[in-house]
Amino acid sequence: MKNIETNKEYQEYVDKMSPNSPIFKNCFNAFWVGGLICVIGQLIFDYFVFRGFSEELTGTIVSISLIFLSAFLTSINVFNKIGKFAGAGSLIPITGFANSIISPAMEYKSEGYVMGVGAKMFTVAGPVLVYGICSSVVVGLLYLLFNAQAVMLV
Amino acid sequence: MENFLGSLDYWMFLKAFIIGGLLCVIAQILIDKTKLTPARILVIYVTTGTILGGLGLYKYLVDFAGCGATVPLTGFGNNLAKGVIEEVGKNGFLGAFIGGIKASAGGITAAIFFGYIASLVSKPKMKKQ
Amino acid sequence: MKKIGNQTFKLDNPITILETASIVGKKEAEGPMAKYFDVCLEDEFFGEKTWEKAESKMIKTSIETVLKKSKISLSSIDFLFAGDLLNQCISSSFGIRDFEIPFLGIFGACSTFVEGLLLGSLLLDGGAGNYGIVGTSSHFCSAEKQFRFPLELGNQRPPTSQWTVTGSAAAVLSKNGVGPYITHVTPGKIVDKGIKDANNMGSAMAPAAIATILAHLKDTGRNPTYYDAIITGDLGHIGKSIVLELSKAEGYQLNSVYDDCGVLMFDQNKQDTHAGGSGCACCGTVFSGYFFKQLKEKKIKRMLLVATGALMNSTSSQQGESIPGIAHAVSIEI
Known part of the structure; x- marks a missing residue:
């Protein structure tokens, strides 16, 4: 084999030596677990719409129910096993967002309820809220800019 | 219960399954191919959802796939955008600062509250593998 | 000692490794090396409230074990080198704080154990007493918490990632002895x-x-x-x-x-x-x-x-x- 001199050559060599993730298997598991979580959401949605709730309120009910499910599975030490199996399949639905708040809360309990649970709760999910909320403000401002009717109200 | 089961649109379940699953597959490919951390993937998804929602495009996916589009984190982003647009329509400038959180208050509060409760009643365990 | 070549030291008086002790977690005890370890833990908390306390207790236990095995009293130890992965090496300093022996904390990440053997043997060769101890520890859970993600987060580990060993090791170095x-x-x-x-x-x-x-x-x-x-x-x-x-x-x-x-x-x-x-x-x-x-x-x-x-x-x-x-x-x- 040829000699490895530069960092770039070493990086290329390492890439060649390192095994790739089993992407086909991972995608298959992500697909059916992610799909299944959405179907559970749909079932809850249909049930509450059937009971006469408004669609908007039902959307919130679906979120809260799935978040509760995720919190329950995380606290009985099961969610991480699902996550290891399903990867993005349990990360991308709202269950993953909930897990990313609940897991540091549990982990940092040893540092106390204020600076541990309270502060570290957002170590993983904090950026989601920051970017979600900031981009929603930008959307709102742009909407204001391009919508004369709304501007009239100011 | 009979009536409820009879009222279900099974075609909708299939669409929710496929669209929800596909959104997860895209994220899985990003994770495996680009070594992006889960936090970055979630940020990309929520921001994409907000942008698509702001452009008024995401609602077509919601109409088509129901919870297949609202349950993934892009749906959370879309919800923020939808809320902010509604609120700007009602209250103008101030709405840009109120609408997002208002529309997604339930989810955020639930995650924080259940997270707090979980930390009270449970502690982390060693992973087996 | 004498320096030979670019970066090697040859000891004038070869230093004996008198005795060693090892303590590991449950997963390590299920591996192919299981039968060689002194202590295998059933519970990764080791009866403590936090992962960090458990790791400190491990290093304390491994040093106590190596002293017992080598039949040397704590008071005859001239110095102790120890280090670990947690911020400012707290596992080591907290684990040995009751020992009352001269302590030198070292950090070499996962090379700490050999760094300790190296420093300890040079010191003994130079005439600094008769006995020295080298110790180190790491804990899967405390390392994940500090370097990666909370344990309950549902993430996947990539195929190139490695598993932090839960355990602690200690060795007694002696100026006099019959080897190794x-x-x-x-x-x-x-x-x-x-x-x-x-x-x-x-x-x-x-x-x-x-x-x-x-x-x-x-x-x-x-x-x-x-x-x-x-x-x-x-x-x-x-x-x-x-x-x-x-x-x-x-x-x-x-x-x-x-x-x-x-x-x-x-x-x-x-x-x-x-x-x-x-x-x-x-x-x-x-x-x-x-x-x-x-x-x-x-x-x-x-x-x-x-x-x-x-x-x-x-x-x-x-x-x-x-x-x-x-x-x-x-x-x-x-």
Whole structure:
């Protein structure tokens, strides 16, 4: 084999030596677990719409129910096993967002309820809220800019 | 219960399954191919959802796939955008600062509250593998 | 002592490794090395409230065990070198705070155990007393919490990632004794080949291991076959293949004598640890548990123990810095 001199050559060599993730298997598991979580959401949605709730309120009910499910599975030490199996399949639905708040809360309990649970709760999910909320403000401002009717109200 | 089961649109379940699953597959490919951390993937998804929602495009996916589009984190982003647009329509400038959180208050509060409760009643365990 | 070649020290009075002790967690006790360890824990909390307390208790226990095994009282110990992975080495300092012996905290990431052996033997050779202790520890849960993600987060570990060994190791060094002897020590130089992926530590540290092994062989004028075993600390499966291939390209055939503690610690097929073991305790416990017994039984007569460390933290990773690697070697002969 040829000699490895530069960092770039070493990086290329390492890439060649390192095994790739089993992407086909991972995608298959992500697909059916992610799909299944959405179907559970749909079932809850249909049930509450059937009971006469408004669609908007039902959307919130679906979120809260799935978040509760995720919190329950995380606290009985099961969610991480699902996550290891399903990867993005349990990360991308709202269950993953909930897990990313609940897991540091549990982990940092040893540092106390204020600076541990309270502060570290957002170590993983904090950026989601920051970017979600900031981009929603930008959307709102742009909407204001391009919508004369709304501007009239100011 | 009979009536409820009879009222279900099974075609909708299939669409929710496929669209929800596909959104997860895209994220899985990003994770495996680009070594992006889960936090970055979630940020990309929520921001994409907000942008698509702001452009008024995401609602077509919601109409088509129901919870297949609202349950993934892009749906959370879309919800923020939808809320902010509604609120700007009602209250103008101030709405840009109120609408997002208002529309997604339930989810955020639930995650924080259940997270707090979980930390009270449970502690982390060693992973087996 | 005398310096030979570029970076090796030859000890005038070879220092005896009098006794070793090892303590490991449950997963390690399910691996192929299980029967060689002194203590295997059933519970990773070790009866404590936090992972950090558990790790401190492990290092305390391993030092107490090694003292008991070597029948030496705490008061006759002249110095103690210890270090670990947690911020400011708290496992070590908290674990030994009741011992009342001169303590020197060291940090060499996962190379800490050999760094301690190296410093300890130089100090004894220089006449600083009769007995020294070297100790180290790592804990899967405290390391995950500090360097990666909360344990309950549902993430996937990439196939290049390594599993931090839960455990602690300690060794008593003695000025007088009948071996196994530390005869030469080679402190390593930092080698950074620009690897940034914190989930691929073996590749980041392998160049440092090669550099130290080759420097040692050149300085001492030895061939790889002089040794019955050349053992690196925690390069894992990927790092091990890199060391074999790249040292071959430099003209050194290590195949017949080379292995890695990260590879030996776990069963890759059954235990799902991906690229193998890592952590301070990886090299420490595999040496203390397995290789020390082999040396005692004269099944291995000469070995070169090369522990490797990745000198980074989570801040440097987030700032996009590459990972500086280090490797220290000690030559142990009977």
